[in-house]
Amino acid sequence: MRPLRAALVALLTAAAGLLPTVAAVRMSASANDAAERAASLRTPALLIAPDAAAQTESRISAPPLLRAERAPDVLWRAAQQHHIGEEMTAFSADWPTPNCLAIWIGGTEVFAGGAEPVIPASVQKLITAAAALTVMDPQERLVTQVLSDAEIVDGTLDGTVWVVGGGDPLIMTQSYADSHRRQPQLRTPMEKLADDLVGLGIETFTGRLIADESRHDTVRFPETWPQRYVTQLNSGPLSALNLNDGITGYTTTLSAAQHPARWFVSTLADLLRVRGVSVDVEIAVSAAPSGLTEIARLTSPPLAEIVQQMLRESDNTTAETLLREIGLRSAGQGSTPGGAAAAERIVSDLLPDQMRPAVVDGSGLDRQNMVTCSFLAALLNHFGIESNYATGLPTAARTGTLSHRFGEHPAAGRLHAKTGLLNGVNALAGHVVTDSGTVTFAQVLNGVPTHGRLGLELQESLAAQLLRYPVGDAAALQSLARPVS
Structure with missing residues (x-):
């Protein structure tokens, strides 16, 4: 108890x-x-x-x-807790197993079904988001620097230029951003970096153009992932200096850069040429030495907006890049294992009374991630519905991964929740805004049939049920006696 x-x-x-x-x-x-x-x-x-x-x-x-x-x-x-307990026990009796469900009302957990950890799928990103917002300033902007050992003389830059990655996962060209189904896409515009360099008066650039991705390690995909995730490009190849999620081809079929940082600076050289700069440089990858002069920089949107984009779009590349940054900030290890260990510790410290989750990656693609619904709902309750954290949750029939769902459902516009989907796994965790207040919940179903809509239908029926629950004083309890509509 x-x-x-x-x-x-x-x-x-x-x-x-x-x-x-x-x-x-x-x-x-x-x-x-x-x-x-x-x-x-x-x-x-x-x-x-x-x-x-x-x-x-x-x-x-x-x-x-x-x-x-x-x-x-x-x-x-x-009485509310007793009623919900009886009702939800019966309501979830026929769900695929293993499963879990947790419901919070008024800052109190009123129902917890399924005490054992389960596979969360992309709902794992709630943990990544919480760790990122805890260890980093929500208003911080990630910086990509351009450094040089030479000066611009009469429009000519003859020397070595380093582009130093700052772990920004959202640097995109306009054409890549436009290729996404949901618009507009939050991005750090690559074209701005080229424009700023041209604005310095550079007409000719000779010498060397070097990519520095040393902020994070250069393992392109989490080593625990199966090869099919890499082949399917469920995430792009990871780098602290990355462009377009590391995706080089996206008009017909997806293809990925073998060396993302090298491809970044090669694209920068091409953008300069398009803008009339004569570019004749050697491309390389290495860490920049100290004592260089910054000649330009590219800044990301605020971290809070990056986290919100990750949650809203369930962006795997952003999640994995942020996990490495979490590891760097909290433990000095810009790697997936370092970030996973740090994120697990950070969120466990936020909720010491909850069962510690098992964190293996940042996106939830790895089936070794394990967490209880009570932990997920408590995490949502910890930040609250008005927070930077909750602002990024997709809204039913409105935004992100829920934009195409719940269109004719009473939860349309009222359900704000992170989605999760893997083979055999359906998950949903967030807030439902009722007529009298907010109900916070987490539902994770493992063992769902791989064909059909059973998992989605159970999410829809749960959302309808949660909309009935009152948030208020004793008088509101009378509404619990109404039959389920």
Whole structure:
């Protein structure tokens, strides 16, 4: 039994001994009866007797810790929790297994079904987002620097130029951004870097153009992934200096850069040529030495917006790049294993009372990621619906990976949740805005048939059910007695 539920039971037991009227409300009674009984309770304050006469005055003057005026709210929450527990246990009885479901209302977990960790699929990105926003300033912008050991003389730059990657996952050309189905795409415009260099008065560029991707390691894909993820390009090849997700071909079929950083600077040279600059340089990849002069920089959108893009679009490349940056910032290791260990520690520190998740990658593609629904819902509750964190969640029938779903459903525009999908896995976790407040939830289904819509249908029925739950005072409990529509 969870500590909060145990405390609630102890409180009701104590109230039953002191107030027979309270004891008369049985938790097996109907929700409507419990609400009416709670609303009728108006009894004197319950005060602990003073231990000595000298303490009497201070005890009387101090605000009582428990007043019977609060008993209706206590009973309302207890009855609500009992009702939801019974209802959701029956509601989820036929779901594929293993599965889990957690529901929070008013900052309290009112239902937790399925205590064992499950495979979260892309809902894992909630963990990556939480770790990123914890270890980094949400307003920080990631910087790609252009450094040189030479000066521009009479329009000529003759020397060596390094382009130093800052871990920005959203550097894109306009044509690549336009190729995405959902528009507009948040991006760091590659063309701006070329424009800024031309703006320095460069007409001729000779010498060397070197890519520096040393901020992160150069393992292109998480080593725990199966080869099919690489072949299918579920993520682009990873680099601290990356362009277009490392995707070189995207008009007909996808193809990836074998050396993303080299391809970045080669594309930069081409963009300069298009802008009339004569470019004759040797392309290379190496770490930049110290003591160079910055001649240009390219800054990303604020980190909060990058995180929101990752959640809204379920962007695997962004998630994996951010995980490496988390590892660099918190443990000095810009690698997938370093980032996974750091993210696991960071989010566990945020929720010390929850079962620690197993973090293997940032995107949720790896089936070794494991987490409980209680952890996911508690994480959502920790940040809240008004946070930078929740702002990135897709909205049903409106944005991101939910833009094409729930169109004729009552949850349209009211459901804000991260989606997850792998073979045999359907997951949904976020917030449902009801007429009276917000219900926070996490649902993860493992063992879902690979064909058909069962997983999606169970998400849709859950969203409809959560819309019924009231968020408020004891009087609202009466609405729980309404049949499911």
